Each structure stands twice: as C-alpha cells, then as structure tokens.
Amino acid sequence: MNKILVTTSRGLDELLKQEILLLCPDVDISLTPGMLSFEGTLEQAYTLCLWSRLANRVIWQLAYGKCDSAEALYETADNIDWPSHMKSNQTLGVHFVGTNRVIKNTQFGAVKIKDAIVDQFTRQSSQRPSVERRQPDIPVYAKCHRDHVAIGIDLSGNSLHQRAYRQQTGEAPLKEHIACAMLMRSGWTANTALPLVDTMCGSGTIAIEAAYIARNIAPGIKRAYWGFNRWLQHNNELWEALVDKALEAQQPPQNNIYASDVSRRLVAMARTNADEAGVFSDIQFSVQDATKGAPPVKQKGYMVSNPPYGERLGELTDLIPLFSAWGKHLKTAWKGWQITLLSSNRDLLRVLKLRAAKDYAMNNGKLECRLVNYQLDEANCEQFSEEVQNHEFANRLKKNLKKLKPWLKQQNTQCYRIYDADLPDYNVAIDRYDDWLVVQEYAPPKDISEDKARRRLQEVLLHLPAVTGVPASQISLKVRTRQKGTSQYEKLAQQGVTKTVQENDALFEVNLTDYLDTGLFLDHRDTRQRIKAMAKNKDVLNLFAYTGSVSVFAALGGARSVCTVDMSKTYIEWAKRNFTLNRLNGPYAFVQADCTTWLESHSGMYDLIFIDPPSFSNSKRMQSTWDVQRDHVALITQAEKCLKPGGTIIFSNNKRGFKLDTDAIKALELSAEDLSKQTIPQDFARHSNIHKCWQLTKCN
Template identity: 75%
Template sequence: MNTILVTTSRGLDELLKSEIETLCPGVEIKMSPGAMQFSGTLEQAYTLCLWSRLANRVIWLLNTGKAGDADALYDTASEIDWQMHLSSKHTLSVQFVGTNRAINNSQFGAVKVKDAIVDHFVEQGQPRPSVEKRQPDVPVYVRLQRETALIGIDLSGSSLHQRAYRQDTGDAPLKEHIACAMLMRSGWAQTPTAPLVDIMCGSGTIAIEAAYIARNIAPGMKREYWGFNQWLGHNPTLWDSLVDEALAAQRPAEGTIVAADISRKLIGIARKNADLAGVYDAIQFSVQDATKASPPTKSPGFVVTNPPYGERLGELTDLIPLFSAWGKRFKEAWKDWHVTLLSSNRDLLRVMKLRAAKDYAMNNGKLECRLVNYQLDDANCEQFGDEAENHEFANRLRKNLKKRKSWLKKQNTDCYRIYDADLPDYNVAIDRYADWLVVQEYAPPKTVSEDKARRRLQEVLLHLPAVTGVSSKKIALKVRSQQKGTKQYEKMAQQGNTIEVHENGATFIVNPTDYLDTGLFLDHRDTRQMVKDRAKGKDVLNLFAYTGSVSVFAAMGQARSVTTVDMSKTYLDWARQNFARNKLSGAYAFVQADCTSWLNQHDGKYDLIFIDPPSFSNSKRMQNTWDVQRDHVALITDAVACLRPAGTIIFSNNRKGFKLDNQALSALGLNVEEITSRTIPEDFVKQSPVHKCWILQL
C-alpha cells in the first residue's frame, strides 16, 4: 500500500470522490480543494489512470515533509531514495504546484527539488540524470500545501483530460474532464441510453465523451505516453492485464447522441475527432441553428452544451439576441427535456427566461463558471408575450424615436443620437450611423453594482433590434469612461467595418467598431455648419483635427485654403479619404504634428481657426503633457499670433467643469462670446451640455 494523490479542477471534488470510491472500493479518502489522498495499491493507481473521467493527475507519493523554506524543501526531497525510481540514463522533469511565504515562485521550488534529485546521484558517484520538459521518462510532481511538500511520481505523465483523440478544436475548447462532469451533473451519465444532444458542439468533446460513457470505453485507452512507462516501479504485466480487461468491457452503444452546430467547419472538426476517438458511428452529426432546432427523438432526453460566454464585450451584441431566441425555442419545441448549460456569464443565461433547477460552481480552464440545470416542465415552457411592449427601456426608446421623427424630416443626415442615459438605470448613449447603432456604456457610478449594470446593459442590447429594426450584427458596443489624452482614439478592435454616412451634403467615412469614437463627433454637427458658413474666401486652420470633418465643411464652404493638423497619421489619412469622398481638391494641407508645439513655432496667418482640443494628453509624441484647463490660455495666445486682423477663433471642448479664462483672453484683445447653446444639436440637448463653445474675435 502507498499514498496516492489524485488532482482535479475546481468544482469537481465531490464528483471525483464518488468516482474514486466506485473505481477503488473500500478506500478512505482525505479531501482538500482540488485533490484527494488515500492509501492504495499500484493496481488502484493504474485503474485511475486508465478509467478516471474526472482526474487531472494520479501521483504515487514518495514523501511528505517540511517545506517552510528552500533548505527544508531540499531536505524533504533528499530523503527519497531516487535510485529506486529512475537511473542516470533516464530523463526527468519537476512540476511544482503552489507557493508559500518562503517559496513564492514555483520555478524556484522546482529547481530546488531537481537539485536534490541530481545531487543524490552525484553523491553516489553516478552521472546526473538530465532534465526533459516534454515527455520525460520520469515526471516528478511536487504539491506545496503551506509549510508541507508532497513529492511523488506523476503516473499520468500529462493531464488525464488529454485523451489523445482531439487533433483540432474551435476557439474556446472544452476540456474533456469538464465535459464528463457536465454529463454527470446533468443526470444523463446515470441513464446513458437516454437521448443526448449537444446543440452547440464545437469540436465535439461532449458528444465524444458521452459516446465513451455509453460504450464503457476507458478514457485513457488511446493514450500512449504515461509517466510510469520508464519508471523503475512500473509493473508492465499488471498494466497490460488492466488494459485487456478494459478492452473486454467495451459494449455497443445504445440510444441517440447528436452533435450539432451552426458552423459547418466545426462539425467537420467534430467528425474528425470522433473518428480518431473510434466513436464516429455512435454520434449523429448535424449542421443546424440552435435557435431553430427541434428534438431528434419523440422521447425527451438531455441537452448538454457549452455555449459561448461573451467574455469579450463586443460579443454580447450578438449573443444576447441569440440567447433570447434560444430560450424561446426551448419553450416552443423542447418540452419535458432536461437542459444543462455551462457559462461564465450567469446573466447571459438569464436572458433565456428559464428557471434553473440547480446550478454548480465549476471551472473551465481559468474561467469561473456555473453549470446550470433546467427542467423544461410546464412552468418553464410557459410562453410570454413580447416583453419589449412593456419594458421600461424599450418604451422610452420608442418614445424617443417618435419624437425624433418630425425633427429628422428637417435634417439632412443619417447619423444622430437616439438615446442618452434618459433613464438612470440604463446608463448608455445610443447613436445611429446609417444602418448601424453604436451603444456607448457609461462607466457606472460606484453606488451601482457591477452585476446590476451588466444586467441593464444586456436588457438594452436585447431590446434594441426589436425596437429599431437594426440587426444585432450591426450593433457596436463600447464602454465610455473618463478618457485622458488620446486614449479616446485608441484602437479597440480590428474588424474594419467602415461605412459611409451623410451630413448636410457631405459624405464621411466612419468606423463603428474599431475605435472608441467612430470618426465623426455628432454633437459638433451644428458647429461644422457654422464653420462652413464663415469659411468662404478665408484661410482656415483646423487644430486637433481628428478625421477632418470640420476641414471638409470649411472646404465645402469655399475656403481659400484649409490646413488640417493632427498628431495621428492614421487620422490624417482618414481626413484625406474624407476629402476624396467629397471630391474636394485645392489648397488643402494635412500636417502631422503636435498641435501645441507646431502652433508655437508657426508663423502662418489665418482668418478662421477651429480648435477642439482633448481634455488631457500625455502622449509620447507630445513634448509636454496637455491639460485644457491649465493650458488653454497659452494655446489661444499662440493661435492669436497666427490670426489675421479681424480674424476669428472658434474654441470648443468637452471637459466637465471647464472655465474659460475670460480676463486673460480679453487682455489678448479678443472679444469673447459663449455660443454653446447655438452649437448643441436637438438630439444632444441635455441639462448639462455635451460640450462648450466660444467665438473669440479680434
């Protein structure tokens, strides 16, 4: 008898304990988070390696001792007679799990144990064994529990979830032992002849593991590499007999197992993996949409699946309508079935409007997930009317659209704001750009919990397509928080969704997905018209020009010349494209420079200067930091030096609480007039203006 340590993932402890008790009857198990210990035989250790569907590793413990510091750890490892387990010719590796105050780096701990092993051979006058990280002859495992180290041989060699049949996967593969835990928690594994459907099967792991269970195939049967293959304590005869018994125990599959996915590519991968696993003929493969799928059998069974979690913010725009439609389909077509779903986003599952029977904590890799069971009984299949008809946010949005209708008829634009945190609980701004919607979620105040804010956002995304008629695939989601410097222009994604929008006779390129801002500030719509009206025959300078929309209107207003200055090459190229789309050619200059230093050194003269600076910037391309409150007088002073007599500066910014230094500007000979109310479009009218604007006249 020897102490055997068996490890698993978070949330699988109780299941693994029951499995060990079934495979190794009569053992007394000591449990700790993610690990089981018991006194057992080599045959029992081999049995777990071959048959456990839930374990990660099976460790044949050699010593348990002190590890309060590096010397104590070294001594505990040195107490083992390593020549009983490997020779100098063998390769070894040390996997070290855990840290404590003295050993706060697992790599350091592994090196200390490795040193103890090789020193043992050197002290006996033998050559040092060499280290091999990939498939060593003898893998050593060390688990640190506070001041104690457990050291042994990793009989599994590599994690047991690696069944050796999965050659290809999708983007978010489900580990095989997690798939088995899902099947067990669902109740299907206790009745493996019942129909089973994985309706979002991905690479097919759940269906393949189900086929293994149905056919009583040992999950370790196809593995070739084991940590005991070269171990001196290995008993090949015993192992071979257990493998022969496992082969004899296999049985024909009964019942229906279906693997379905909307992706033909993933179904192809699942077919290939099932073929390699030897269970291709036990699974029915199908390309279908989960939101339209029907049960494959008349008798009810189990749906067990691992749907997308929506870990990335932008994914929610597609997933929320999908889960809503999926929940409705379950109610319509899957009555009396059991449904088991694994997700790290419990709120996303709530969109399905199903009452959970039970849920369990379970990790999928590093993600903390919930495994949720539903029973599609009469209560769960009750059909509800169109919730959007009575939903608070949907009603407000519908009211806004009705109110905008008459206003829009008078406008010449297809990009405008339709909602701006009108309801405190739904703290988002929603802008329409042609046939796209851009949803900007304001960072919630500290008084609102993160969970509540996320649920409210999901409700917004759920109702938007129904109320506006815009497809969920054309809804872009962004988080709007306090931005500093050029952060508002930083790239968020790489989707390349550029579209054309129209405003008062001009055409602009916008990108609804890739940046926090789209390329066109809608709140400056009226300000751009003001520039156009004043530009005829004048030399115009546009500072902090972004994508040059103000410059375009200056050119359309027949300005004599337009100079566009911005620090970003990307946005200057964008500005050039905007000019090209509007077929503008003439005395138009595009300058890549730090506007503050360029203006300070510039001696050109302009009749009209438009300045809309950021609130703050510490960009590496700037010589100094920029703060609009602190530095606006210096900036405007430099601008005045470039202004012709009777010239005009239009100055705007959106910093909350900004105060223009009227006294300092008057001393420059400027007549200061605030025109904020005249520059706020009707779709941006709020109690607190989105920006402030002044005309500064020499």
C-alpha cells in the first residue's frame, strides 16, 4: 500500500470522492480543497488514471516532509531513493504547487527538488538526468502546504482532462472533466437512456463526454503518454490487463445524444473531435439557433450546455437579448425538460427568468462558475410579464425620447444624448449616433453594490432595443471612470466599428467601439456652431484639437486659414480624414505637437483660438504633467501672445469645480464672458456642469 494523491478542479472534490469510492471501494479518503488522498495499491492508481472522469492528476507519493527552509525542502527530496525510480540517462520535470513564507515562488521550489535529484545521481556516477519540461520520462509532482511538502511521481503525466481526442477548439473551450461534472450534476448519468441535448455545443466536449459515459468508454483509453511509461516501478503487465478489461467493458451506442450550434464552423469542429474520439456515430449533430430550435425527440430528457459567459464587457450587448429570447423559448418549446447550464456570470443566467432548482460552484480553468439546474415544470414555464411600460428605466427612456422629439425637429444632427444617469440606479449615459447607440456605464457609487450595478446594466441593455428600435448588435458598451492623462483617448478594443455621421451639414468619422470617446464630443455641438459663426475671414487656431471637429466647422464657416494642433498622430490623421469627408481644401495646417510647448516658440498670429485641454495629463510625450486648474493661466498667456488685437479665445474644459483665474485674465488685458450656459445643448441640460466655457477677448 502507498499514499495516492488525486487532484481536481475547485468545486469537484465531493464528486471526485464519490467516483473514487466507486472505482476503488473501501478506501479511506482524506479530503482537502482540490486534493484527495488515500492509502492504495498500484492497481488502484492505474485504475484512476484510466477511468477517472473528474481527476486532473494521480500522484504516487514518495515522501512527505518539512519545507520550512530551502535546506529542509532539499533534504526531503534527497531522502527519496531516486535511482530506484529512474535511470541517470532519463529526463525529469518537476511540477511544484504552492508557496509558503520561505518558498515564495513555485519555480524556486521546483529547482531545489531538481537539484536534490540531480545531486543524488552525480554523487553515484558522472552521468546526471537532464530536465525536460514538456513530456519528461519521469514527471515529479510536489505540493507545498504551509511547512510541509508532498513529493511523488505524477502517474498521469499530463492533466487527465486531456483525453487525446480534441483536435480543434473554439474560444474558451470547456475542459473535459468539467463537462463530466456537469453531466453528473445534471442527473443524466443516473439514466443515460434518456435523451441528452447540447444546443450550444461549441467544439462538442459535453456530447463527446456523454457518449463516453453512455458507452462505458474509459476516458484515458486513447492517451499515449503517461507519467509511468518509463518509471522503473511501472508494472506494464498490470496496466495492459486493465486496458484490455476496459476495452471489453465498452457498450454499444444508444443514439440518444444530440449536439447543435448556431455556428457551422463549430459544428464541423465538433464532428472532427467526435470522430477522433471514436463516437461520431453516437451523436447526431446539426446547425441551428438555440433560441429557436425545438427538442429533437418527443421524449423528455436533459439539456446540458455551456453558453457564452460574456467575460468581455462589449459581449453583453449581444448576450443579454439572446438570453432573454432563449429563456422565453425554453419555457414554450422545452417544457418538461431538465436544463443544466454553466456560466461565470450568474446574473446573465437570471435574464432567462427561470427559477433554479439547484446550483453548484465550480471552476472552468481559472474562471469561477456556477452550475445551475432548472426543472421546466409548469410553474417554471410561466412567462414573466416583460411589458416595457412596467419597467422604470424603460419608462424614463420613453419619456426622454418624447421630450426630445420637438427639439430634434429643430436640430440638424444624427448624434445626441438620450439618457444621462436620470435614475440613480441606472447609472449610464446613452448617446445615439444615427442607427447606433453608445452606452457608457459610470462607475457605481460606493453605496451601490457591484452585483446590483451589474444587474441594472443588464436591464438597460435588455430594454434598449425594445424602446429605441436599435438592434442589440448595434449597441456599443463602455465603462467610464474618472480618467487621468490621455486615458480618455486610449484604445479599449480592436473592433473598428466606424461610420460617418452628420451634424449641421458637416460629416464626421466616429469610432463607436474602440475608444472611450467616439471622436465627436456631443456636448460641444453648440460651441462648434459658435466657432463656425465667428470664423468668417478669420485665421483660426484649434489647440488640443482631438479629431478636428471644431476645425472643420471653422473651415465651413469661411475661415481664412485653420491650424489644427494635437499631440496624437492618430487624431491628427483622423482630423485630416474629417476634412476630406467635407471636401475641404485650402490653407489648412495639421500639426502633431504638445500644445503647451509648441505655443512657446510659435510666432503665428490668429483672430480666433479655440482651446479645449484635458483636465490632467501625464503623457510621455509631454515634458511635464499638465493640470488645467494649475496651468491654465500659463497656457492662456502663451495663447494671448499669438492673438491679434481684437482677437478672441474660446476656452473650455470639463474639469468639475474648475475656476477661471479672472484676476490673471484681467492682467493679460483680456475680458472674460462666461458662455457655459449658452454652450450646453438641451440634451445635456440635466448635467449642465459637463463643461465650462469662456469667451476671452483681447482689448484693442
């Protein structure tokens, strides 16, 4: 008898214990999170390697001792008689798990054990084992827990979830042992004669593992590499006998497993994997939409699926309406079925509006997930009332749209704000860009829990298409927090959804997905019209120009010349594209430079200067940090030197609580008129402090 250690993923300990007791009756199991141990035979260890559907690794323990110092760890490893387990010309690899106050990283622990093994061989002969990380002859496993370490041979070699049949996978594939845990928790494994359906099959893992269970196929039967293959104490005769017995135990298929997905590519992938696994004929594959597909058979059975989780924020705009439609479909088309779903987003599952019978915690890789069972009985199939008029967010949004309607008739724009955190619980801003919506979620107040804020956001995304008529696929979601430096301009994604929009007879390119801001500040709509009206026959300078929308209106207003300055090459090129969109050719200059230092040496003179600086910046391209409250006087002083007599500066910024230094402005012989109220459009009236704006005029 020898100590055998068996590891698994978080949340599967109890299931694995039950499985071990079935495979190795009457053993006395000790259980710690993620690991089980018992005194057993080599035959029992081999049996677990071959038959366990839930384990990750099976370890044949060689030593258990102190590791409260590097020396103690070395000594524990050195006390093992390594020449009885391997030859000096074989390769080894050490997989070290856990840390303590002395062994602070796993690589250090692995090296100390490797040193002990190698030193033992070099003391006996000149030849020493070499290290192989991928598939060593002898894989050594060590687990540190507090001041002790267990060291042994990893009989499994690679993690047992790798069944050796998976040829291709989609994104975020489901691990095979997790699929088995789902099937066991669903209840289907107690009666595999009942139909089993996966309507979001991806690369087919659930269906393939179900076929293995139904046919009593040992999950390790196709694996070629084992950690015991070249172990000196390996009993090949015993192993071959177990493999032969496993092959004899296989049963014929029942042809009651069905797998489908909306993606033709994924279904093809699943078919390939099933063929490699030897269960292609056991599974009936099809391409269909889960939100529309009916049960493949009349007999009630089990649906077990791993739907998309929506780990990336932008995915929620598509997934929330999908889950809502799926929930309604399940209640009408799948009555009487047992449904089991795995998700890392429990709130997304709540969109189904189904009452859970049971749920379990388990990890799929590093993702903490919930496995939820639903019984689609009469009570659970009642359709919940989802009338838009009964929801407070939907009501407020409808009210806003009605209020904006007469104003919009007087405007000439495709871009405007329709909601701005009107209700405290629904803390988002929603802007319309022609046939798209951009939803910006503000960071929730400290007194609002993260869970509540997430549920509220999901309600927003669920009701938006119904109220506005904009499909979920044309809703972009972003999170807006307090920004510093150039972070408001930094890329969030690489989706590249750009379109051309119209504002007051001008055309602009906007990017709806990749940046926090789209390229067009909607609260400056009226400011841009003011610049246009003032620009005729003027030399205009636009500082901190971003994508040049103010420059475009200055040019359209008949400016004699326009100079556009911004630190970002990306936005200078964007500004040029905006000029091209509006067929503007003339004395228009585009300068990539730090405005704060460029002004110091610039000698040009202008009639009209527009300045809209960030609140704060610590960009590497700048010689020092920028703070608009601290530095605005110095900036305006430099700008004033470039201002012709009687010229005007329009100075704006969006720092909350900003105060213009009026005494310093007077000292520059500039008169200051506060235009803030006059430059806030009606669609931003609710948050009239979104920006401050002054007209500074140079006295003659």
